[in-house]
Amino acid sequence: MTKPRSIDWNGCPTRYAAGIFGDKWCFLLLRDVLLHGKRTYSEFLGSPEGISTNILADRLSRLEAAGMLDRQTDPRKASRVCYFPTRKARDILPALIGVMVWSTKYDARTEAPESFAASFQSDPVGTIEWYEAEIDRVDGEIRGFARG
Amino acid sequence: MTKPRSIDWNGCPTRYAAGIFGDKWCFLLLRDVLLHGKRTYSEFLGSPEGISTNILADRLSRLEAAGMLDRQTDPRKASRVCYFPTRKARDILPALIGVMVWSTKYDARTEAPESFAASFQSDPVGTIEWYEAEIDRVDGEIRGFARG
DNA sequence: CTGGATCCCAATAGATACTG
DNA sequence: CAGTATCTATTGGGATCCAG
Numbered sequence: 010m011t012k013p014r015s016i017d018w019n020g021c022p023t024r025y026a027a028g029i030f031g032d033k034w035c036f037l038l039l040r041d042v043l044l045h046g047k048r049t050y051s052e053f054l055g056s057p058e059g060i061s062t063n064i065l066a067d068r069l070s071r072l073e074a075a076g077m078l079d080r081q082t083d084p085r086k087a088s089r090v091c092y093f094p095t096r097k098a099r100d101i102l103p104a105l106i107g108v109m110v111w112s113t114k115y116d117a118r119t120e121a122p123e124s125f126a127a128s129f130q131s132d133p134v135g136t137i138e139w140y141e142a143e144i145d146r147v148d149g150e151i152r153g154f155a156r157g
Numbered sequence: 158m159t160k161p162r163s164i165d166w167n168g169c170p171t172r173y174a175a176g177i178f179g180d181k182w183c184f185l186l187l188r189d190v191l192l193h194g195k196r197t198y199s200e201f202l203g204s205p206e207g208i209s210t211n212i213l214a215d216r217l218s219r220l221e222a223a224g225m226l227d228r229q230t231d232p233r234k235a236s237r238v239c240y241f242p243t244r245k246a247r248d249i250l251p252a253l254i255g256v257m258v259w260s261t262k263y264d265a266r267t268e269a270p271e272s273f274a275a276s277f278q279s280d281p282v283g284t285i286e287w288y289e290a291e292i293d294r295v296d297g298e299i300r301g302f303a304r305g
Numbered sequence: 306c307t308g309g310a311t312c313c314c315a316a317t318a319g320a321t322a323c324t325g
Numbered sequence: 326c327a328g329t330a331t332c333t334a335t336t337g338g339g340a341t342c343c344a345g
């Protein structure tokens with residue numbers, strides 16, 4: 010009887026969060042799906058960090074199991090799979106942006122990624138209005154995809 | 158100290174953040190030092206997640222190298238070492254609290270840790286006043302320690 | 306004592322080749 | 326395109342040792 014190596018990861022919000030965000034690849038995938046609008050396996054694979062295929066598959070299924078990603082196959086073309094951020098994932102956006110603002114402040118060499126920088130200058134990112142609009146926009150995207 | 162493989166991990170704020178927070182143990186150590194007031198090696202070792210000694214030493218040095226922890230030895234007793242959160246680390250508090258609020262919302266089984274729950278109810282956590290007071294309090298703590 | 310360093314070896318993460 | 330399979334590299338647990 011193998012003794013469980015890990016402890017109960019629930020019962021503490023930071024510990025719960027550590028299980029999701031305390032992983033380099035999950036963190037970056039959430040960036041891709043929430044801020045860069047990436048949706049497909051090959052789009053994620055194309056990120057400059059160079060995730061490998063098995064790791065990508067593993068993290069996508071972890072994030073799906075955690076209720077952060079909604080996996081949908083195109084009704085007309087089964088080989089086309091899209092991963093959409095769930096409401097739960099989109100609710101982390103304010104904190105994620107907080108982290109990015111922090112990073113930008115403390116690492117002089119960092120630059121905001123295109124979509125972040127662009128939207129940050131032209132849109133009221135962080136306001137309730139922007140946030141709710143983003144929620145609605147992705148909801149519409151998912152419905153459109155599911156209808157085919 | 159593992160050599161970064163292929164890509165440049167700077168140049169993007171999320172990527173930079175992933176290098177610091179995208180690690181389970183760093184994430185939890187920051188919780189301990191920022192929200193539970195833990196300062197010493199043995200206090201960190203006593204956390205319920207059960208970090209092992211080699212990993213703890215490695216992560217403490219990583220966080221020190223990243224400018225998140227300030228390592229101080231007691232002027233009167235060299236064997237007593239304290240790790241204080243730097244200003245840089247304390248500046249992540251608002252985002253960290255945002256993550257905790259998110260976790261608490263989405264995992265029904267999670268409970269806020271004592272110090273978080275207590276301060277959240279009795280103090281105006283999240284306000285500029287609370288935040289600046291916390292900055293000053295830890296600054297005083299560090300000065301007091303360094304004076305002996 | 307406290308704050309580590311080191312070693313062993315189990316378990317996990319990850320790069321690459323390959324497949325339906 | 327969206328993943329498996331395989332094999333190697335790194336991380337991590339636990340015991341032990343060491344220095345101040």
